[in-house]
Amino acid sequence: MLVRGLIYLGLLFGAYISIKTIARKVVDSQNSGHAVGKSDDIMVKDPSCNVYFPKREGIHLRDHDGQDLYFCSEECKNKFIENS
Ligand SMILES: [Zn+2]
Incomplete structure (x- = not known):
């Protein structure tokens, strides 16, 4: 049970990291789109x-x-x- 819990936590953490990365990419592209001049x-x-x-x-x-x-x-x- 403990091992399954750890795997679940790992997956959750992995998902969290990828969401964070995607979110940052979206923000970056928005920022560069708004860049003046x-x-x-x-x-x-x-x-x-x-x-x-x-x-x-x-x-x-x-x-x-x-x-x-x-x-x-x-x-x-x-x-x-x-x-x-
Ligand atoms: Zn010159």
Whole structure:
């Protein structure tokens, strides 16, 4: 009887752990879905030095065509403006 009780407890504990894991996954997916400005994490290329970096860390410039450009530094931005 004791062994059966232990197995039952083990199964219960296993179920508890898997429910907890699933619940956490659901919460995680909800959190990432609600994440503000997730598109800010995309990588963009600096047109001046051709280096890739996260968009949110870039220095923004709107060029003559109304196109959004991002630079890794003010220096690169200024260089690009000078050359254009
Ligand atoms: Zn650069």
